[in-house]
Amino acid sequence: MKDRLLSALRGQKADxxxxxxxxxxSSRLVFRGERLEEAGRSSSTxxxxxxxxxxxxxxxxxNSLEKLADHVSLAIExxxxxxxxxxxxxxxxxxxxxxxxxxxxxxxxxxxATKKGILDEYNHLMLGxxxxxxxxxxxxxxxxxxTLATSEGAFIEQSRIDLNLRLSAIxxxxxxxxxxxxxxxxxxxxxxxENLQAESRDIARRAVALLSAPRVKGGPYTVVLDPILAxxxxxxxxxxxxxxxxxxxxxxxxxxxxxxxxxxxxxLNIVDGAAVPGYxxxxxxxxxxxxxxxxxxxxxxxxxxxxxxxxxxARMGEKPTGNARAINYTFPPIVRMTNTYIEPGxxxxxxxxxxxxxxxxxxxxxxxxxxxxxxxxxxGEAYMIRDGKIAEMVKPVVLSGNVFTTLDNIxxxxxxxxxxxxxxxxxxGQSPLPVSNGSPHIRMRxxxxxxx
Numbered sequence: 001m002k003d004r005l006l007s008a009l010r011g012q013k014a015d016x017x018x019x020x021x022x023x024x025x026s027s028r029l030v031f032r033g034e035r036l037e038e039a040g041r042s043s044s045t046x047x048x049x050x051x052x053x054x055x056x057x058x059x060x061x062x063n064s065l066e067k068l069a070d071h072v073s074l075a076i077e078x079x080x081x082x083x084x085x086x087x088x089x090x091x092x093x094x095x096x097x098x099x100x101x102x103x104x105x106x107x108x109x110x111x112x113a114t115k116k117g118i119l120d121e122y123n124h125l126m127l128g129x130x131x132x133x134x135x136x137x138x139x140x141x142x143x144x145x146x147t148l149a150t151s152e153g154a155f156i157e158q159s160r161i162d163l164n165l166r167l168s169a170i171x172x173x174x175x176x177x178x179x180x181x182x183x184x185x186x187x188x189x190x191x192x193x194e195n196l197q198a199e200s201r202d203i204a205r206r207a208v209a210l211l212s213a214p215r216v217k218g219g220p221y222t223v224v225l226d227p228i229l230a231x232x233x234x235x236x237x238x239x240x241x242x243x244x245x246x247x248x249x250x251x252x253x254x255x256x257x258x259x260x261x262x263x264x265x266x267x268l269n270i271v272d273g274a275a276v277p278g279y280x281x282x283x284x285x286x287x288x289x290x291x292x293x294x295x296x297x298x299x300x301x302x303x304x305x306x307x308x309x310x311x312x313x314a315r316m317g318e319k320p321t322g323n324a325r326a327i328n329y330t331f332p333p334i335v336r337m338t339n340t341y342i343e344p345g346x347x348x349x350x351x352x353x354x355x356x357x358x359x360x361x362x363x364x365x366x367x368x369x370x371x372x373x374x375x376x377x378x379x380g381e382a383y384m385i386r387d388g389k390i391a392e393m394v395k396p397v398v399l400s401g402n403v404f405t406t407l408d409n410i411x412x413x414x415x416x417x418x419x420x421x422x423x424x425x426x427x428x429g430q431s432p433l434p435v436s437n438g439s440p441h442i443r444m445r446x447x448x449x450x451x452x
Contacts, residue, residue, distance in 0.1 A: 001147070004068070005019050005021075005068075005147070005155070006149055006153070006155060008068050008069055008072050009150065009151040010151075012072060012076060014051045014053045014076045014151070015052045015053055015054070015087040015089065016051070016087070016089055016150070016151055016152070017050070017051045017052070017072060017075070017076065017150070017151040018050050018051075018148060018149065018151070018288070018289075019047060019048070019049050019068070019148075019150075020047055020048050020050070020146060020147065020326070020329060021045075021046075021047040021146070021147040022044070022045070022047060022144065022145075022328055022329035023043075023044075023145045024043065024045075024143065024144040024145070024328070025041070025042070025043040025108070025143050026041065026043070026140060026141060026143070027041045027042075027107075027115065027140070027141055028040060028041075028042070028138075028139065028140045029115060029119055029137070029138070029140075030137065030138050030139075031119060031123050031137040031138075032135075032136060033127070033134040033136075034123070034127065036116070039112060039116060041112060044328070045063065046061060046062060046063045046328075046329040046330070047061070047062055047063075047065070047329050048061040048329050048330070049062075049071045049072050049074075049075040050075060051072070051075040051076040051078070051079045052079060052083075052087050052089060053080050053082075053083045053087070054084060054085060054087060055084065055085040055087045055088065056078075056079045056080070056081070056082025056083025056084065057078075057332070058074070058075035058076060058077065058078030058079035058080075058081075059075060059078070059332050060074050060075045060078070061329055061330050088311060088314035088315050089310050089314050090308075090311075090319070090320050092152075092288075092289065092290055092291075092310065092320060094150065094152040094153040094154035094289070095156055095289055095291070096153075096154065096155045096156070097156050097284070097285070098156075098157045098158075099157065099158040101143065101159040101160050101161045102160070102161070102187060102188050103161050103188030103189060104188060104189040104191065105191045106161065106190065107141040107161065107163050107190040108141070108143055108161070109190075110190055115139065119137050119139060121197065121200075122137065122196055122197070122200040123135055123137055125200040125204070126169040126201075126204040128204075129169070129201070129204035129205065129208060130208070131171045131172070131173055131208045131211065132169050132208065133170050133171060133172040134170050135168060135169050135170065136166070136167075136168040136170070136181075137165075137166065137167055137168070138164075138166045139163075139164070139165045139166075140164055141161070141162065141163035141164075141190075142162050142163075143159070143160070143161045144159065144161075144162075145157065145158070146159075148287065148288075148289050154289040156285050158284065158285060160187070160188070160283065161187065161188035162185070162187060162280060163185060163188070163189075163190065163192075163193065164183070164184070164186075164422060164424065164432075164434075165185070165422070166181060166182070166183045166184075166422060166423070167181060167182045167196070167199070167200060167203055168180070168181040168182075168203070169181075169200075169203045169204040169207040171204075171207040171211055172211075176211055178207050178210035178395070179207060179366070180203045180204075180206045180207040180364070180381065181203065181364070181366075181380065182196075182203055182422070183422020183423045184196075184421065185421035185422045185423070185434070185436070186280070186421060187278065187279065187280050187421075206381060210393070210395060210396070213392070213393045213395045214392070215394060215395045215451050215452040216384070216394045216395070216397055216449060216451035216452070217451050218450050218452060219449065219451075220446045220448055221358070221359050221360045221447060221449050222356050222358075222359035222443065222444070222445050222446075222447070223359060223360045223361075223362055223399065223444050223449065224352060224356075224359065224360070224361045224362070224385065224441060224442070224443050225362050225363075225439070225441065226361070226362070226363040226364070226441060227416065227417065227418035227419075227420070227438055227439050227440060227441060228363065228364055228365060228380075228418070228420045228438075229362055229363060229364060229365050229377070229380070230438075230440070230441070230442045231340075231341060231342075231418075231419070231420045231437035231438040232377065232420070233375070233377060233439075234340055234341065234342055234437060235337060235340045235425070235435070235437040236368060236370055236377070237370055237375040237403040237406075238270060238297070238298075238407070239272060239297075239307075239337045239340045239437070240337075240370065240427075241253065241257060241372070241403070242257070242305075242306045242307050242337075243306070243307050243323070243337070243427075244307055244308045244309070244312035244313070244316060244318075245309070245312050245335045246335075247306060247316075248312055248315055248316060250372075253372060256373065256404070257303065257306065259304070259306075260302060260303065261302070261303045262303075262408075263298055263301060263302070263303055263408065264298060264407040264410060265301050265408065265410065265411065266300045266301050267300075267301075267345050267413050268298055268300070268301045268413065269296060269298060269299055269342065269343040270296070270298040270341070270342055270343075271294060271295065271296055271297065271339075271340070271341055271342075271343060272295050272297055272307055272323070272339065272340040272341075273292065273293055273295050273339055274286070274292035274322055274338035274339065275291075275294045276294055276338075279339045279421060279436040280339075280421045280434040280435060280436045281337065281338035281339040281340075281435040281436045282339060283338070285322070286323060286324045286325055287324050287326045287333035288310050288320075288333055290310060290320045290321075291322055292322040292338070293321050293322045295307065295321045295323075298407075305318070305321070306318070306321075307321050307335050307336075307337065308321045308323060308335065309323065309324035309333065309334070309335050310324065312335055322338075323335050323336055323337070323338065324336075325338075325433060326430065327431070327432075327433050331428075331429070331430050334427065334428055334430070336425065336430075336435075337425060337437075338435060339419070339435065339436045339437070340435070340436075340437045340438075341417065341419060341436075341437060341438040342413065342442065344413065344414065344415050344417040344440045345413030345414060345415060345440060346413075346415055347412045347414050347415060347441075348414070349414055349416065349441050351412075352443050353385050353388055353389070353390070353443075355388060356385045357386075357388075358384070358386055359384075360382055360383070360384060360385060360447075360449055361383040361384075361385050361390055362379035362381075362397055362399060363379060363380060363381050363383075364379060364380025364381055365377070365378070365379065365380055366378040366380045366396055370403075373402050373403045374400075374401070375399075375400060375402075375403055376398060376399070376400040377398070377399045378397075378398050379397050379398075379399065381393065382396055382397045394451075397449050398449070398450035399447055399449060399450075401447060406444055406447065409445045409447065410442050410444050411443055411444075411445055412442065413440055413441075413442050414441035415440060416440045416441060417439065417440045418438055418439075418440070419436050419438035420436060420438055421436045
């Protein structure tokens, strides 16, 4: 296979050409209430050719190698029609390597019937709780092998195993509907989704408790975010702003995201990196063959770097960071996050809340939107903080504001970093891409909380 792919790339009249092959097998289970809506296994095999000529890209995807030479020629021809300038593509050392999948308890060794039995139990525990109207469960695991060959001489084979589980319980009473969920993911360890009986009961119990919770009075508060919601905040509100394709294509964002600009206090460090081991967003090489890195987006409060593909790095005069990723062979790689988190500080949770006269403790996540530097996020659950202690539960709150003002208002960072590996990231129609995000507890002053 190696000789065949590299041979197809030799002598081509293009600035750069790559062939990427993608072989995957997966299983999926979906429950809606008592009904099992989906249960099955699937597999796919395909590939693509991406060619760069005079700054223009051609892209062809396929399901058979029989006409590989024709696919290469077509991608180059497409690029010639598009390209009208000098190509910009950062050089890297071509690597030849093979990377095997990491796993502890391989989900591919577990039968679909066994997986269904485990989820059945979680579902029955949630549905058996009074006032729970319905539930939602989705489980998926995938083993994927990606082979990359480039006209520069790189040949990289990488295999990985990924799994993800989302449990949700929905309670209702007199027209009031409340939901609590749990997302869990892993890079190849089925044990992470086993023995969640206590968690399933707790999800249902909290959803029911929210029916009786009062609404918070809207306004600015000192808000403490738990590691899950803080991780979602840093991913959605700041991580996407750090993706260099967004910055390069948006003049307004380029004026804001200026390297060296102060965005927070000295204790604030925000990292993205696939070289951080063990998480769902971890890998050795990205989909352009660039070695993974650990990138400080903000270092000691200062904008230090952004996330790059080889093309965005060249266009902006910076170094590739190993963040070019594609969800499968039908898409070209684009700039994506990997493992994004706020580094831990030194403050304990007790010390973080002890001086708050009246504030809000926001946990978990429910949803949200961003528009450039403006954000709106819904917490999964929330509690009042009164006289330095966690007090009554309130209905889930909505947090909104300017991300840069909010970053500067983070005045305490906890010592309890926790990474959320559930869910996935979406961008440009490519979803859900395996990522992780996290943070310690963080305290933000003057955060706008929506309420009654």
